[in-house]
Amino acid sequence: MSFAAMPDADLDEMLGGFPVLADQPRVLEDLPGGLTNRNVKVTTPTGVYVARCCDTSTSLLAIDRDVEYENSRAAEEAGVGAPVVDYRPDLGILLIGFVPGHTLSDDDFDRPGVIAKVAAGCRTLHEGPRFGNDFDMFEIQPRYLKTALDNGFRIPSDYDAYAGQFSDIRAALAGDEASVPCNNDLLAANFVEDGDHVWLIDYEYSGNNDPCFELGNVWRECRLSLDQLEELVTCYHGRAERRSIARARLQGTVSQYGWTLWGCIQNGSSPLDFDFWEWGMERYERAVEEFRGPDFTRLLDDVRTPDRRRTS
CATH class of the missing domain: 3.30.200.20 (Phosphorylase Kinase; domain 1)
Known part of the structure; x- marks a missing residue:
């Protein structure tokens, strides 16, 4: 049972x-x-x-x-x-x-100060003890795809049409970001606001990862605007960094392309009375919007270009 x-x-x-x-x-x-x-x-x-x-x-x-x-x-x-x-x-x-406090919703991110608290909570986790495993959506996505195909689960008919863009992001991001302990699944309900402190809960997908995946996933899962993504990344780093903002945005797209298949697997196998297909398609549409968007090539260039540092 x-x-x-x-x-x-x-x-x-x-x-x-x-x-x-x-x-x-x-x-x-x-x-x-x-x-x-x-x-x-x-x-x-x-x-x-x-x-x-x-x-x-x-x-x-x-x-x-x-x-x-x-x-x-x-x-x-x-x-x-x-x-x-x-x-x-x-x-x-x-x-x-049980941690007391207010479980966040997407709308809470519009309240002054919430994005700064979330950024501080993420940074605290990322600066904490390393986790015992790694999490890399570039490695997980092919495993999810194989699971879906091997079991005959339904996936978007044009899913593979964007494999090239997915690979382009992987190449652009490769090799220049240290991993940190990440939750990797920070939808709004996994934040609990307790005064000036924010708890991060639910670690079933946790692992050491690019911190920009964490921030990009928050952007997408909590339905933030691009301005709010910039605020989140700026609060996290303490300064505005064009390259880090682009990296978080691309990693947010990577998350959605991968989580699409999570929804497909659940749609084909879960006994829960929940529309996993719709859940997955929402994420697929967000990924496709970015893959086909006018900023895609510019974002790839931005992550390859170091930010200029001010000198005194």
Whole structure:
């Protein structure tokens, strides 16, 4: 039985096997989101937790839950991840502390100061302990494509028509950016605003990566404007950098081209009642818009051109 269909009584019995939850009355409340796992808020008289429950019987997306656990601990050490309480790989449950605050929506990025907080949160994670694995969409996308084709899953009919532009971006970005620990999946709901602090949650796709992928993915997943992308990159670096802005924009396009296939795989395999095809096509349309846009060639040139540094 998958966690999605599991009755609360059965899940509650499983949660009783965690020492911190044993012999305590528990109130379970499903949290929104979670397209590859079930997130359940667990309230007890002595603490509030979140149980991240995943079906360990499926592996088409190649999510490594042991890596998620280790990277969640590293994010906690960095100061932006929720406290890691316990992990039961045999049950497929990661238990973390519930972080209070306001879960962001796309509209929140229009509020003054939010983009600066998000940039600071990303920078704090990126300056923290390195993760135990790497994440590179240029390597993941071909694996996703093979999975989709091998299983006969539906993909956009003209998907391969943009393989050349994808390769052009890879060539332009290659070899000149150090990797840092990245979440890699920062949609708005994975930010929790707590005063001047922002928590970054959900590390199932985490890994060491180009920091510009993180920023570009935020731009696209949170539906920011190009002006907001520039503000995000400027806040992150502390100065406006034409090359870094172009790099983040291209990496944002890379993310959307790759996540398109994630949606296709989920559309063909997930038991959840969710329109994964529409989800994937939204990202595909964003990628195609950039591939075919008037700025594409200029962005490739910009990332190859170092920014001029002021000298005193």
